[in-house]
Amino acid sequence: MGFFKIKTSWSNAEFILIKLCMASAYIFVGSYFHDFFSAYYPILGIIFIVTAVWFVYQWLKKMKSERI
Template sequence: MNFFKMKTSWSNAEFILIKLCMASVYILAGSYFHEFFENYYAVLIVIFAVTAIWFVYQWLKKMKAQKH
């Protein structure tokens, strides 16, 4: 059984707790390691921009494929 191909029927509202959990850990790690990551802001911004553009492209591609 492939874990990554499993389908779930959760609504967006049901994901609020996991999103809050992950966001709080990210904020905690970011505040704790602020000085460590300070030297890597440019790299992190580039990684964020590339992955955000790639995600939006994949999402739009999938939405367009569902219309046909």
């Protein structure tokens, strides 16, 4: 279970991606209950998918570079 012991050094700029990803997911889920955001479903979905893929790519790249 060494996966939970891996330490990384992330800059504040790198955390922007996960924050955007989580924020768009929260708004997407929250808008399920309110019609106010329903017009923004497509853009929120796109933001979520792009930032999630980008964050996972950055995370895997950082993990790979720290193992060497």
